[in-house]
Amino acid sequence: MTVLTQILKNMLEHAPIIKSTKEFTATRNACKLCAPLGASIAFKGIRGCVPIIHGGQGCATYIRRYLISHYKEPVDIASSNFSEEATIFGGGANCYTALDNVISQYKLEVVAMATTCLSETIGDDVNFYMQNYRKDTELKNLPHFVTASTPSYQGSHMDGFHEAVASTIKTFAQAGEKGRHINLFPGFVSTEDIRQLKQLLSDFELDYVLFPDYSETLDNPIWGTYKRIPEGGTPISQIETCGSAGASIEFGTILNQGSLSGRVKSKNLSPTGAAFLEKEFGVENHRMPLPIGVKLTDVFFNTLEKVSGKEIPAKYKGERGRLIDSYADGHKYIFGKKAVVYGEEDFVVAMTTFLDEIGIDVVLAATGGESGKLEEEIRKYCPERWENIQAKNSFDYEKIHDWCLSNKPDLFIGNSKAYYIARELEVPIIRCGFPIHDRLGGQRIKHVGYTGTQELFDKIVNALIEFKQDHSPVGYKYM
């Protein structure tokens, strides 16, 4: 054992260790990504922010590459480019140079730094570095700083995402006289979902802070002249007012209750932004699953009615009515079909609830997340059928694959990564969630609200009709 490991061991021995809940040893085709990727997405939702990943340049390059191919947008994420030296003497020098260069290259408002397995393993304290930098630099007009501790051996990309959101809120939210505005923390949804949600809040005539808002920063119009920092994002001035909001709405019921938050960190007693605001500033938090399907969207609208004091606008009543009407029309094509749903935990809970509502039998609901809470949540939202739903935490695609070999489903619902299984089984796959690498517009898929559900519903029904049509010996044009 090296000296370094010895030091490390001594250092960490007293911290509680997060035990993995996995049964298998190796992960084969993981159904999760790593923590700083999630943090980077969340940080992209701050206006004028450039994320820096503190660690080896490979992490940043890989993460950029992955985000770029999903969002089909420039995604600038800097790295502190660790060398072997930095792993021995600490990443301070690299961190300062990275800050210097990012600040001088971009006209930015916020620098956000996420750690990696590497910097966390050597015990680098980026908060300390940031403070030092602020003290020592000669640069004027420094941007705001925020950090997130995101070692991937303590959590997936979702944990990283929520950690970044929580950390941003903790860093910037301020106390103030109670306002009439509300906070919406939508979690990890698509850029189109965010645009939808903003429209919806405006239709309720609500003042709001939606964070993180990467609807523009990660889904920009074409430019013509280059903008080093894309427009859009939640401004810090707005995030500051989160502390004086009338209420918070937070999508997701599992959130980051996976491994990351299990580790007791002094600053981390409230794992999410909304929980922190409730505890520190008394901002009432309405936590609910992602609004997918009628039942869950109703929950969201009821809450909006409550916090706004306004009745649901006629437009949405119409949307809801049409959606249910289409449920009736499409029912015959989908009833009793067996689906496999997979992806992030909160996504899986909401999607399963929606499918349950329209009469599709979710046979397997799987996630790479490690909260151990998936089954409990599904039981809560699918009270009638939960016993028939295999809800699996810590699953990877090969486990899904193995499982499907003896329980062939009729369709897959989730991101691109299970395509190979669907292809082998010759069943359709409805692409949604993250990441989508084999279709155009993956970043724009709509999931939430009545109209998001409508689009999902149509896609599912049509995929099943198409499947039937293609496999019929007769070329029916009426189906």
Added chain:
Amino acid sequence: MVNKKDYTNGLPDPSSLKDEILKKYPRKIAKKREKSMVINDPDQDQEILANVRTIPGIITQRGCTYAGCKGVVLGPTRDIINLVHGPIGCSFYAWLTRRNQTRVPEGGDNFITYCFSTDMQDENIVFGGEAKLKEAIREAYEMFKPKSIGIFSTCPVGLIGDDVHSVSREMKAELGINIFGFSCEGYRGVSQSAGHHIANNGVFKHVIGNTDRERTGKFQVNLLGEYNIGGDAFEIEALFEEAGITLLSTFSGNSTIESMEYAHTADLNMVMCHRSINYIAEMMEEKYGIPWVKVNFIGADSTAKSLKKIADYFGDPELTAKVDEICGREMAKVKVIADVVKPSVEGKLAMMFVGGSRAHHYQDLFAELNIRVVSAGYEFAHRDDYEGRKVISSIKIDADTRNIEDLVVSKDEAHFREDLVEKKETLKKSGYNFSDYAGMMPEMKKNALVIDDINHWETEKLIEFYKPDVFCAGIKEKYVVQKLGIPLKQLHSYDYGGPYAAFGGAINFYKEMQRMLATNIWKLVDTPWKHEPEIVGSMTIEA
């Protein structure tokens, strides 16, 4: 905004552009970047600063050592289980993202569609992950019964001191299959390039020479540094097959570990991507006496030239006749398409910033279409890839290079091919060129701007200055460049197209250029310089 430059008398002098770029940097950085930007003069020996650490905070397109080792060199080989020892991300991100293709024979193994990871958790980081690694190896063996397993360490593993080599040895003894490890932690080197070297060493040590196979052909060769992106290897393999050349093994497109094990029974090594694989070529020559030559199958002319070079090496009249026949036939087909495409693309401007050899190889394809390459550079190459192998002895060995083991290779008396050494000597006398790579810069035009490890800021400025018609790079640059209204062709993954190698590939590429440069969508993007008249250069490229 200025007009498009006048190219009638060659490429414009980019000194002002260079100054403008450097002006923005702090002094120390400017000094360093200055040396990595060379205004080319093929008549002079110019030095470029390459293979040095990227400056933190400057957004680079470079990846890490692990990416070069696992992703590039070993990723495309289908009969080995590549198990990544580390937390999940490193493994996930290298999961078949390079679009390597492989053709699996009936009943053959193919593991490249999998991403195996020990998915280290908190307790493994604190107490060490060796036990978990062993379990994972046993499990992989039980499940798939592979003939070999490769173990790749990522950054955290190196730090906590897990020894993947000793675990590999132990498991090799226990399971009786070939198991070997790579210390390819991302922080070990400047870029992917360090990982290539580590992979070369590992494959040479643990694979090459494991089995002596009887000769199966009259002309046995290996192809080194071809990764079968978009099916390139299939095009090349078909040519060899028709010519009667036996391709023993490719490192590593469409390859197997099994074939690498008898690669030492070849008569010649052909090196395609010099950067990533020259180490194996050199070591095989030292150990087995197999000479190597540089080839290039990107571009129709280059393909014909490379094929003829191989025929010349063997000096067999029948082979030479066959190669001539193939080249004649295929070049005629290529010409038909080139004649159709050329008028619409001739005189256009291209720039390319990729990899460690593609930025050079693809210039041949553009030259065939009379498209001008105004600027180019590599992401992770060394000075020799720019300036030629003649500079190798003068390259400064820095700490990062010293980090990577230089294998001591000695002659394998039982397998050493004295006959090939003699053949080489004879051919050399008649002017045949062995073990050489001239590099990119001597083959580029005067005033072309050569930039190593280009970053975002420089890319932007370059586009503003040249207004190229097509920019070649990868997915990371794609949307930055396209936001500016310039089409970007991915030369790492081919934009999910290809193949572009050999004659058939050249035809594909011509058509692709025609499509890209003729599309109307870019006219919808209002680029500022569209409002001013363009100075149109002459439509031919001056020699």
